Amino acid sequence: MSCKEFETVYQEVFPFWREISQGDREFICQNSYALAYPKGKNIHGGDECSGVILVRSGSLRLYMMSEEGRDITLYRLHRGDMCMLSASCVLDAITFDVFVDAEEDSECYVISGPAFAAVSERNPDIKIFALETAVGRFSDVMWVMQQILFMSMDKRLAIFLSDESSRTGSDTITLTHGQIARYMGSAREVVSRMLKYFAGEGIVEVSRKDIKILDKKRLRRLAL
Numbered sequence: 001m002s003c004k005e006f007e008t009v010y011q012e013v014f015p016f017w018r019e020i021s022q023g024d025r026e027f028i029c030q031n032s033y034a035l036a037y038p039k040g041k042n043i044h045g046g047d048e049c050s051g052v053i054l055v056r057s058g059s060l061r062l063y064m065m066s067e068e069g070r071d072i073t074l075y076r077l078h079r080g081d082m083c084m085l086s087a088s089c090v091l092d093a094i095t096f097d098v099f100v101d102a103e104e105d106s107e108c109y110v111i112s113g114p115a116f117a118a119v120s121e122r123n124p125d126i127k128i129f130a131l132e133t134a135v136g137r138f139s140d141v142m143w144v145m146q147q148i149l150f151m152s153m154d155k156r157l158a159i160f161l162s163d164e165s166s167r168t169g170s171d172t173i174t175l176t177h178g179q180i181a182r183y184m185g186s187a188r189e190v191v192s193r194m195l196k197y198f199a200g201e202g203i204v205e206v207s208r209k210d211i212k213i214l215d216k217k218r219l220r221r222l223a224l
Contacts, residue, residue, distance in 0.1 A: 003029035009109065013054065013082065016125035024119045031115035037102035044100035049089035049113035052130075055081050058106025061183075063099050072148070072185040075140040076103065078167075084133045087113040090120055148185050157194050158222035160184055161204070165213055173211040 006029040011017045017025065034056075037043055043060065044050040053060070060077040062085065077083055084090065085098045090113060120126035147156045160180065164173050173180075177195065181188040195211065198204045203219055205212040213219060 001032075001034045003032075006032045006109065009054070013080075014129065016123065016129055019125050020119070020123050024123065027115060028111060028119055031112040033110050033112075035108055035110055037106045037108065039102055039104045039106075041102045042099065043102060043108075044083075044086040044098070049117075050086045050100070050110070051113040052087045052090070052111040052116050053077075053083040053100070054109040054111075055079055055083075056107045056109060058108075059103040060106060060108075061101050061103050063101070063182075064096065065099055071099070071182065072144070073183045074098065074144060075137060076183070082133060084130050085137065087111075087116060087130075089113045090117045090127075090130050144185065153186070153190060153194055154197070154222055156184055156186075157191065157198070158219050161211070161213060162216075162219055162223050165216070171213040171216070173213070174209070175211070 003026060007025060010025075010028065037058070043053070055077050057079055060081075060083065062074045062077065062083065063071045064074060065071045083100060086100055116126075116130075120130060147159070151159075157180075160183065161173060164175070165171055175183075177192045178188045181191040184191065195204065195206050198219075199206045201218075203213070203215045203222075205214055
């Protein structure tokens with residue numbers, strides 16, 4: 001892609017864009033790349049500085065990994081969302097490791113981490129934007145922790161199914177039990193048992209391919 005095409009997008013998503021010099025704008029564009037990731041591809045791992053990622057299509061998953069290999073989904077990114085935690089060289093205060101995978105075939109714009117960090121050192125507005133973007137995502141992370149620590153499994157699953165239905169605009173959830181467990185930081189067997197209970201209560205219908213919500217009102221009551 002040309003610098004002009006990147007600039008057209010960046011002036012819409014970056015509030016600081018018109019406040020920085022033309023030279024810095026060109027530098028960011030010259031260090032930007034349009035990349036396509038197949039489903040399942042690991043995009044960012046550990047403490048590397050992969051860069052600032054802007055999702056143009058598809059979906060990404062951010063997660064943390066334990067020493068035993070268990071992962072917990074922190075949040076998911078969709079079209080128009082931005083990942084700042086993948087640019088650890090921009091945010092020195094971020095000391096924990098996060099991983100990013102493509103949940104589905106995805107297209108992204110990626111700004112080189114070192115290039116973005118260099119420009120942010122000259123422009124406090126960029127540093128403030130990066131911090132605000134990262135801090136804004138911590139509310140999502142705390143919500144995940146709150147669910148894991150303090151909520152019952154039936155309530156957590158009801159919240160997840162309700163949120164996923166609202167996000168996709170469909171009563172059919174096309175995710176496997178394993179995927180749902182991974183997003184919720186639980187075990188597949190636990191999710192399967194709870195879905196079986198929901199199905200027995202007439203709340204959902206479970207098949208090998210998907211989960212169909214039958215009683216949205218009752219599901220919402222469980223989520224309260």
